[in-house]
Each structure stands twice: as C-alpha cells, then as structure tokens.
Amino acid sequence: MADPFKLRDYQGELITQTRDALREVNSVLLQCPTGGGKTALAAFMAGSAAKRGNRITFGVHRRELIKQTAKTFDKVGIPYGIIANGFTGDRHQLVQIASIETLRRRLDWYPRPHLYIPDEAHHAGAATWAEVIDSYANKGPKGEPSAKIVGLSATPERLDGAGLGRWFQKMVLGPSPAWLIDQGFLSPYRLFAPSMPDLSGLKKNGADFARGALGERMAGASIVGDVVKTYRELAHGRKAMVFCVSIKHSLAVVEQFQRAGYRAAHIDGDSPNRDELIAAFESGKIEVLSSVDLVSEGFDLPAIEVAILLRPTHSLSLFLQQVGRVLRPVYAPGYDLETREGRIAAIAAGPKPYALILDHSANTIDREKGGRGHGLPDDERPWSLEGRERKKRGAGGEDEEAAVTTRQCPQCFRVHRPAPICEGCGFEFPSMGRTVKELEGELQEVERKTAQVERKREQAKAQTLEDLIAIGKARGMKNPHGWARHVHNARNQKTQQRYAR
Structure with missing residues (x-):
C-alpha cells in the first residue's frame, strides 16, 4: 500500500479547510465518516504542528485507542509521550497522546498545548470532556493563550440529537460514506434484518434504552438462536463481530455459537488476552468475536467481514460507529490503490468483496414498522453544529423524526432503498397504492x-x-x-x- 503518511486527495482538502477555519476561529469540528482516516488526519496535523515547535495533545477515551494511535504515530515517525495510567510518559515530547480522564486530573502537570485534538468529539458534552475543552479554550491561570482545538468525529451530534455548537465554532464536513464506497475507500455492503426484537415496555435511561432490561430482553433464547441460524445461512465461515448489550449478553451469544460448532470468543476492555484474541480472529482461528462497546468507536480491524447488531439503540452515532467497523476494506495485493478502479478491483479480489450487516436489533428499520429508524449506513445526513431539528411529539411524549425511507423484503429480509423489486432475491413489491x-x-x-x-x-x-x-x-x-x-x-x-x- 501507499505510504501511510501520504494523505488522500480529499484528506488534503480537509486539512486545508481546517487550517482556513482556524484562521477565523479557535475551535473547529472536523467531521469524517468512520473509515475515512481520522487518525491519519490527526497524525498529519500533529506532525506538521510539532515541526513548527508547537505542543500538541491528542485526546482519546479508551486504552485501546491509545495503543492504536501510538502505532500510527510510530509508522509515520512522530515522537510522542503518553498521558495515561499504566504508561510511562515523556513530558519533553511536543506531542502527547492522552487519556482524557487522566488528562483532566493532570491539567496542571503539563504545559498547555498550542493545539488540542479530541478524538470522538461527539462526547464533548460529557463532564470530563467539557472540562478539558473549556480549560484549553480559555486563557490559562497565568495568562497563557488559549489553545486551538480541532475535534474529530464521524457522527458530530449527541445521543439526543443536540448539536455541538457549545464547544465548536465551525464545522468542516468530510465526504459522505456513499462517496467513499463509490471510490473504493470503503467496502460495499449488503444489509439484512432477519428478525426484530420485541422491546415494548422497556424503560429508558436518558435518551436510550436502559441496559439492564435491554440485555435481558436481547439475551432471550429465541433471539440468540435466530442469530446463529441466520449466520449459518448467510455468513457461514466469514469473520463476524457481534455487538451486544452487556457482558452477560455477549457470553450467552458466544455459548450458543460454540454449541453450534463455531469458534467463538468474548472480548471486552478487561480481557487480559485482547491482543491474542484479535490476532486469532484476524488469522481465522476465531470465526465469531462478541463484544459490548470495545469496538464501537475508533477500533480499526479491517478483518471484520460481518457485523451482527444485537444492540438496539436510539443513538444514531452508536449505530453508525458499529456498522462502520465492517465497512473498512481489505485490499488484495498487486493492485494500484491510487486509482478508484484499482481500489475497487482490489476489494473485489480480496477476502471481503462486500461487507455483510445482520441487523437483529432493527436499528435500520423505519420507526413506523417498529424499528429505530436510523436508515442505511451510507444515507446522506445533514450534519450541523445546531444538531438535528426537533420534530413533533408522538403519543408517548417522545420526539419523533421523519420516517427513514428504507424497505425490507418480506421474502429474503434484505433492507434496501425503496425500489419496486428487491435487489436481493427479485421479490416484486405490491403497488404502494391500495x-x-x-x-x-x-x-x-x-x-x-x-x-x-x-x-x-x-x-x-x-x-x-x-x-x-x-x-x-x-x-x-x-x-x-x-x-x-x-x-x-x-x-x-x-x-x-x-x-x-
């Protein structure tokens, strides 16, 4: 593949737009879809700023993301220190990779950065994140100048649809997922919703489902059994990542897959053998890897061929983060990846000619049909710092949104954009009229x-x-x-x- 530090054309344009915006304001939100290369953008910004003698802090919120970012910085030759529990730091480096939780407790331990880059910046409203951003956005206690802030996010809005204008003054929009798929930067996909869970009466915790009750409902034997059956029919032998509600739920899913003869394992943030599990999954020794939130954000594992969604959520951000894990392409060697045709041919010749999404959570199904109504992974979405427009309230007192135009085939259960004939099996839909x-x-x-x-x-x-x-x-x-x-x-x-x- 090409030099990892060589930006793609659209990435170079995003850098230019971000620099132009920072000449007018101090805080910018850079939106780029999952798989569009946000870590590469951060590495380029950090490396360029450090060459000019500036201090840069790159903030993440998971231990795995610290290691992943460190590997990227190593590849492109950027010296760095790490601010996180359990890591040996180096305060003399201009570039610091920081755990945001640790950084919040040690704000006065390190010189203020000239540039602060919080990853997954849609979390900016959380207390810890907001405290760090506010601290750097204002002058220091001794009159130190405020830092420039560039937030990175594929899904720049909060769980309830609220915008991020409180923390960012301008937004730079990246290409759409549909464009990235068309250009061969992301993998094409097929999406099926073979079963829909009954979530009636479930309590909410804020804007999303309460995890405890949701986990019990999704761990039902009929649902889990249907998941294994569907995998056997549609994805037998392909590397699958399962997104569950809780560790208990994930372990139940693993047990059912193992009973069916598949090599399956659970992985979470506390798994002592995470690296070994991931290596076994990449090599094919493990066919099904089940998780909770470990791989929802910023986790780069292109080997995933199948995403099995078992976590119903009202969060558009969480949904897109999960399906984005399986859209990363696996390129076959020997192709010219500098051209669109070469990238598409390399995907088609590789082990993942298309990604497969099995939506047992009904996250893609329209709300009028009992789903969450998030639509398809590559739908156009009008991101804005003001957030999504509030819609009229429904009978249950919740804010409703306009119906997402997806269609599900009653014969093969494929979910696709409205069309008179199913693109999967050829089923002809009856006329929309009566x-x-x-x-x-x-x-x-x-x-x-x-x-x-x-x-x-x-x-x-x-x-x-x-x-x-x-x-x-x-x-x-x-x-x-x-x-x-x-x-x-x-x-x-x-x-x-x-x-x-």
Whole structure:
C-alpha cells in the first residue's frame, strides 16, 4: 500500500479547510465518516504542528485507542509521550497522546498545548470532556493563550440529537460514506434484518434504552438462536463481530455459537488476552468475536467481514460507529490503490468483496414498522453544529423524526432503498397504492398487507421457471422472463447452500 503518511486527495482538502477555519476561529469540528482516516488526519496535523515547535495533545477515551494511535504515530515517525495510567510518559515530547480522564486530573502537570485534538468529539458534552475543552479554550491561570482545538468525529451530534455548537465554532464536513464506497475507500455492503426484537415496555435511561432490561430482553433464547441460524445461512465461515448489550449478553451469544460448532470468543476492555484474541480472529482461528462497546468507536480491524447488531439503540452515532467497523476494506495485493478502479478491483479480489450487516436489533428499520429508524449506513445526513431539528411529539411524549425511507423484503429480509423489486432475491413489491375490488356492487378495500401476503403465496406456489414467467406476465411486468430467472436462480442458490451444509 501507499505510504501511510501520504494523505488522500480529499484528506488534503480537509486539512486545508481546517487550517482556513482556524484562521477565523479557535475551535473547529472536523467531521469524517468512520473509515475515512481520522487518525491519519490527526497524525498529519500533529506532525506538521510539532515541526513548527508547537505542543500538541491528542485526546482519546479508551486504552485501546491509545495503543492504536501510538502505532500510527510510530509508522509515520512522530515522537510522542503518553498521558495515561499504566504508561510511562515523556513530558519533553511536543506531542502527547492522552487519556482524557487522566488528562483532566493532570491539567496542571503539563504545559498547555498550542493545539488540542479530541478524538470522538461527539462526547464533548460529557463532564470530563467539557472540562478539558473549556480549560484549553480559555486563557490559562497565568495568562497563557488559549489553545486551538480541532475535534474529530464521524457522527458530530449527541445521543439526543443536540448539536455541538457549545464547544465548536465551525464545522468542516468530510465526504459522505456513499462517496467513499463509490471510490473504493470503503467496502460495499449488503444489509439484512432477519428478525426484530420485541422491546415494548422497556424503560429508558436518558435518551436510550436502559441496559439492564435491554440485555435481558436481547439475551432471550429465541433471539440468540435466530442469530446463529441466520449466520449459518448467510455468513457461514466469514469473520463476524457481534455487538451486544452487556457482558452477560455477549457470553450467552458466544455459548450458543460454540454449541453450534463455531469458534467463538468474548472480548471486552478487561480481557487480559485482547491482543491474542484479535490476532486469532484476524488469522481465522476465531470465526465469531462478541463484544459490548470495545469496538464501537475508533477500533480499526479491517478483518471484520460481518457485523451482527444485537444492540438496539436510539443513538444514531452508536449505530453508525458499529456498522462502520465492517465497512473498512481489505485490499488484495498487486493492485494500484491510487486509482478508484484499482481500489475497487482490489476489494473485489480480496477476502471481503462486500461487507455483510445482520441487523437483529432493527436499528435500520423505519420507526413506523417498529424499528429505530436510523436508515442505511451510507444515507446522506445533514450534519450541523445546531444538531438535528426537533420534530413533533408522538403519543408517548417522545420526539419523533421523519420516517427513514428504507424497505425490507418480506421474502429474503434484505433492507434496501425503496425500489419496486428487491435487489436481493427479485421479490416484486405490491403497488404502494391500495387495491380496490368490486364485489356485488360494493367497493371493498384490500389492505396492502393482505395483497402482499396473497402475492407472496402465489409466487411460492410457482414450482417451475415457466410458472414464474406466467405470474410475471399476469402482473404486467416489463421483463417477466428476467424477473422469473432472477427468482428461480435465487431459489436454486439457497437450495444448494442447504445441501452444502
């Protein structure tokens, strides 16, 4: 691959825009999607500022992210110290990688930085984060000048949708996930929502579900069993990361996968053998790695081929952080990664031609259908320092948002953008309008759901390709032969997969 310190063209443009913004204000939020290279941007900014004799502090909130950032800085030759419990620091280095919690307690131990870069800056509203940012944004106790602040985030808003304008004065927007996928910087994906949990009556803790009750509900035998069954049908043998609600929930999932004959393991922030587990997962010795929040933010593990979502959440940020883990591409060697065509060919030839997302949490499903309504990973989202616009209140007193336009195939459970035919199995959706039928002089409405069931039954009864073609012609399709072949081939493929197991 190319020199890791060589910025991509769009990254260079983001650096230029950020520098221009810092000439006008002291605090800037740099938004860039998960997998867009935020750590590389931070390394470039830190290295450039240090060459001019400036002090830089890069703030993170997890021990794993300290190690990951340190590896990146090592690769590009940036000397650094570490401010965190359990690490030997070096106060003489201009660049410091800091645990934000430790940094808050030691603000007066180190000289104030000229540039402070908090990673995952959507947490800025948390007390610890806000205290550090406010301290550096103001002059020091001895009149030291305020620092320049560049926050990094893929999802620049708080859990409740509130903006971050209290801490940042300008926002620099990066490319969209859809553009990064099209250019080969992220992997294409397929998304299925094979089952939906019943979360009625669950209590909330703030704006999201209360973890205790949610963990008990999601650890039910029927849900976990369905997860293993779906993995076997859609992702057998591919490296999967499971996102769970709690450690207890994660351990239950691991046990079920192991009973089914899969090599599965649990990993969390306190696992003493984290590095060994990750190495085993990358090599294929472990097929399924189950976690809670360890890999939700800033965790770079391109080997993940399948993301299994078992954590229902109202947080758009948490949802995008989780699905972003599986969108990182794995490039096959021998291709020109400097061109879009080379990157796309390298993904297609590698071990992960596409990412697979199994959304058992219904996070992608529209709210009107009982889901969380976050939409697809590469939907366009209008990020703003003011946050999301508040919508009208629903019957339960909660703020409602406009419905996210996703469609789920009732036949193969694939979730996709609205289309008349499922892009996965060829299922033809009934007309969005209602069918009106005349019986004995009276008009009676046939609800869409009823019509949909009838059409599905009719299609299921078709045993041969000719039967399917006849149905396509009867429905007035423009290309009944093509649709019939698509459905027929999909059936044959499923049958072959069953016998192969």
